[in-house]
Amino acid sequence: MGLIELLAPAGSKEKMEFAFLYGADAIYFAGQEFGLRANAKNFTREEMKETVEYAHSIGKKCYVTVNIVFHNEDLENLKDYLLFLDSIHVDAILASDVSVMNLYKELGLHMELHISTQASTLNSGAALFYKELGAKRIVLAREANRKDIIDIKEKTGLDLECFAHGAMCTSISGRCVMSNYATNRDSNRGGCVQICRWTFDYLKDNEKLTDKPFSMTPKDLNMISYIEDMLKNGVNSFKIEGRMRSIYYVSTVILIYRRILDKIINNTLTDEYKDYALKVLNRVANRESSPQFYDKLPGVNEQYYLGRDEASNQDFLGLVLGNKDGYVEIEERNTFKVGDVVEFFGPSFETFSCTINKIYDKDMNEIEKAIHPKEILYLDLGREIPRYSMMRVKI
């Protein structure tokens, strides 16, 4: 096996730290220019430099998205930006626009060039085109199936990165400008308003065909069942989507995929663990998920039809801040009470469950119920729990 990498989203410095702590080998993020999450808390140049230094100090990698579709006005600062990224030793940039790739080549930069999923590469001919431009890796379109992956790997020898988990676009990435038309926001420069999650009237010849609202919302992607197969077929990097997601989501998903990959490498993966992993992942997301395009074309069951009905997840109960005088110190996130059965998980121990026997506030007054998010509380668990572990509802 060649490179095997678990790649996490990092929408902020805090998310970056949790992603690495919970097992990511590399992270991807955007600076404040040229990334497709224009409204995420993107990194300043100073933060990018610090992040890369930190990642390298612990043996991890950083990839920066430069994957908007450029307009004339965007070209002006591009050279300066690429030179900056190279100077701080970013490991790779992700690009979809050939103007970036060409400049990368002309400048003779040291960081790697990865082709963004925004370029929607699904075949070896397109991949070879990018290889000639200096690409080291292709992030395949989310529509790539098993056959596409095998053929591209065989014909190009490029590193392949595939999305393993997270939200899907309805459109082939980059081929949608519905936001531009409905809201004047440019989807290919980070302004997508996710119109594919809206509902519409459904008409033929100006007559409504049904009172049911039309929807084209895809369920999320979840590749747990196929990770072994993907590895065998030449996928090198498993990408988790979600730069806008919470630390709880990122940590949970990364830890599950870390353990799946480790178990595959160690030849200890069981069906029982896969079932458990699916259970955890189904619980942490606010949408259902499926393997989407990998083994068949998604059909009626891979979409939602009831609009954007996404319940917020209340499972994250607390973040472990440390241990003090025999008590576990946590920062509360959602309500829990004495008698609740909860679960602790973290990167350095096996997930375990226990019953909450006693809760204390910061003055060590005993309380029955924790109802104030962000409140510092103490639990008597009879054991220490590592800092930045998480407490959740038992799954």
Next chain:
Amino acid sequence: MEKSKVLINVNNLSEIDEYKKVGISNFLFPVKDLSMGYQEYELDSIPDNSYLLINRVFDTETLELFKSIIDKLDRFKGVVFEDLSVLYYLKDKDIELIWNQAHFVTNYASINYYLNHGCTSAVISNEITKEEIEEIVKKSDKKVILNVLGKNMVMYSRRTLVSNFNKYSNIDNVNGVNIEDKKTNTNFYLKENKYGTAVFNNTYFNYINKLDVDDNNILYYLVYNLDLEPSKIISIIDGEEFGNDGFLFKKTTYKMKEYDDRRGDK
């Protein structure tokens, strides 16, 4: 706009004579199994010296299909393509290659890369402003193609969105449907084939005679006709007022701050 520089897709072979009578002689034919959204034609039925529209994003199977017809392309004038594998496999052939990657032809640096690496021309995307289009025309190393009239294909999904919803709603097998959002006053037209769903903005844009460009820098003025009679198209080319200005005078935003600033919500 000279009619001899119009390039138009054909919805029915009988339209050709009607167009030729008025001096329109450059035709674009979407190729069956290799294109999306428009009336498709078997390769063998397409007249010599036509342009081919190949606008699907190729998966491995489609690439194999495309490779199997490469030897049959000599009799055509050019290929208007979406997938970069077309350029990869045809760059050394004696056929015009026209870069038309949906929504990506938005800056002169990218266009010039393709023009200097095997492409004859490029079709400028039209989600950009008049000023941007004019700057591209000025700075392009070869003649470019302006998309001047049509309903824009605004989304291309590999999913069968119409069939899926029909199945969910127990609706008989309809295709060519519209979806409408009253809040934003948007209406999209959806057309599905076995390769996915093409979504069009259901209003015609019309950039004819609205761009201040040197005609010498234009290879063709492209018309994508989805559902109009040739007589109507000819009348519009002759100056009939029709359609809207699209994004010519409407710059898109992409950061909420910019969006709020433009609305005056500082």
